[in-house]
Amino acid sequence: MADVVVVGAGVIGLATAWHLAGDGADVAVLDAGPLGGQSSRAAAGILGPLAESRDDGPRTRLFWDSWVAFPDWVDALREDSAIDPEFEPTGILRQVAAAEREDLKVSLAWRRQYSPEVEWLDDADPDWPAAIWSPHEGQIRGPAYVAALAQADAARGVDIRLGEPARRIRVDQSQVVAVDTPRQSVPTSTAVLAAGAWAGGLLPHAEPLPVLPVRGQALALKAARPPFPHVVFGPAGYLAPKRDGQVVVGATEDAAAGFDARVTFAGIAALADVVRSMSPELLPLPFDGAWAGLRPATPDGRPLLGPWPGIGGLIIAAGHYRNGLLLSPITAHIVRALVRGETPAVDLTPFRPDRFHRTH
Numbered sequence: 001m002a003d004v005v006v007v008g009a010g011v012i013g014l015a016t017a018w019h020l021a022g023d024g025a026d027v028a029v030l031d032a033g034p035l036g037g038q039s040s041r042a043a044a045g046i047l048g049p050l051a052e053s054r055d056d057g058p059r060t061r062l063f064w065d066s067w068v069a070f071p072d073w074v075d076a077l078r079e080d081s082a083i084d085p086e087f088e089p090t091g092i093l094r095q096v097a098a099a100e101r102e103d104l105k106v107s108l109a110w111r112r113q114y115s116p117e118v119e120w121l122d123d124a125d126p127d128w129p130a131a132i133w134s135p136h137e138g139q140i141r142g143p144a145y146v147a148a149l150a151q152a153d154a155a156r157g158v159d160i161r162l163g164e165p166a167r168r169i170r171v172d173q174s175q176v177v178a179v180d181t182p183r184q185s186v187p188t189s190t191a192v193l194a195a196g197a198w199a200g201g202l203l204p205h206a207e208p209l210p211v212l213p214v215r216g217q218a219l220a221l222k223a224a225r226p227p228f229p230h231v232v233f234g235p236a237g238y239l240a241p242k243r244d245g246q247v248v249v250g251a252t253e254d255a256a257a258g259f260d261a262r263v264t265f266a267g268i269a270a271l272a273d274v275v276r277s278m279s280p281e282l283l284p285l286p287f288d289g290a291w292a293g294l295r296p297a298t299p300d301g302r303p304l305l306g307p308w309p310g311i312g313g314l315i316i317a318a319g320h321y322r323n324g325l326l327l328s329p330i331t332a333h334i335v336r337a338l339v340r341g342e343t344p345a346v347d348l349t350p351f352r353p354d355r356f357h358r359t360h
């Protein structure tokens with residue numbers, strides 16, 4: 001028996017469970033695999049509400065609202081976990097290629113509506129004649145953040161059950177009554193579907209949600225100390241220097257790989273090109289590993305957030321694509337408001353989980 005059953009122990013499920021447990025709710029988290037999610041374990045940790053946006057719109061506003069929530073979120077996390085997530089609001093530099101110069105220059109207008117201090121730099125670097133400096137963005141250490149959330153969940157008494165895939169969200173008379181795994185049935189009146197790229201097939205009585213995996217590969221180099229103090233974006237990827245000198249190089253996008261989460265030689269070659277084009281002086285550094293994850297993507301790039309219409313107690317929190325770490329605080333705030341029967345602070349219309357369904 002649980003007040004809320006969260007399906008998926010990735011960053012979205014763990015963040016949501018922790019926030020709900022803060023209200024005293026009895027929360028269980030079920031996951032098919034090990035702790036920490038699938039895509040979540042692969043994340044570079046970039047918190048780039050503007051760097052990750054090509055234009056203004058509801059998705060950018062959601063990114064920004066989540067970014068603004070991050071400092072308080074991390075402070076609260078520190079009270080429940082001894083693991084330092086290495087939150088660093090140290091800004092993001094974006095190198096501007098000649099072909100994107102005009103578009104990016106025009107984009108300064110909307111970027112400055114969020115952050116007036118965004119600057120256009122000419123002659124920033126001999127190899128990169130133009131750049132955008134955005135001081136109010138940053139990063140976190142992906143694996144440490146996920147581990148901190150898991151520890152914080154335990155501190156608040158969240159019951160995390162690993163190796164327990166949800167097979168079915170059971171509904172009776174249009175109301176969630178239980179979540180079934182192959183070994184048990186957990187009675188509950190509220191289920192939060194946060195199963196990342198696997199969320200699609202778990203919807204009761206409806207066509208699958210259109211969440212598809214997009215493989216992302218990343219690798220790391222190891223320097224003696226961080227080679228620069230902030231994240232750098234380029235036209236084909238990014239470099240994220242971590243406190244211990246690790247530099248995460250990301251990331252490929254490969255929708256054709258389906259659910260294949262292996263690292264490929266072509267992926268490593270593409271990431272080597274990112275380093276070569278952005279910061280060739282890093283090429284002699286030792287290799288510090290490569291990995292891949294399956295980002296949960298939706299057809300319009302926006303997450304699926306909100307109650308599922310027609311089924312009481314079913315809440316969808318999936319499809320966070322490239323930005324699940326960034327969006328974890330706002331997602332948790334939204335789900336908490338819905339569970340409490342309150343109106344979320346964010347207008348959920350652009351994120352309605354049923355927007356691709358014929359009945360909508």
Ligand SMILES: Cc1cc2nc3c(=O)[nH]c(=O)nc-3n(C[C@H](O)[C@H](O)[C@H](O)COP(=O)(O)OP(=O)(O)OC[C@H]3O[C@@H](n4cnc5c(N)ncnc54)[C@H](O)[C@@H]3O)c2cc1C
Binds near residue numbers: 011032198324
């Ligand atoms: C290379 C790479 C770099 C990235 N970098 C960043 C970044 O810098 N910043 C950022 O914000 N985001 C980044 N992302 C995206 C981010 O990782 C995702 O948006 C985020 O992890 C999605 O979280 P999730 O919890 O929805 O999914 P996941 O982490 O995939 O978790 C879903 C969980 O559901 C479980 N599950 C599946 N089926 C079932 C079932 N039937 N029952 C129970 N559990 C089930 C899975 O085992 C998994 O643990 C990156 C992704 C990749 C691949």
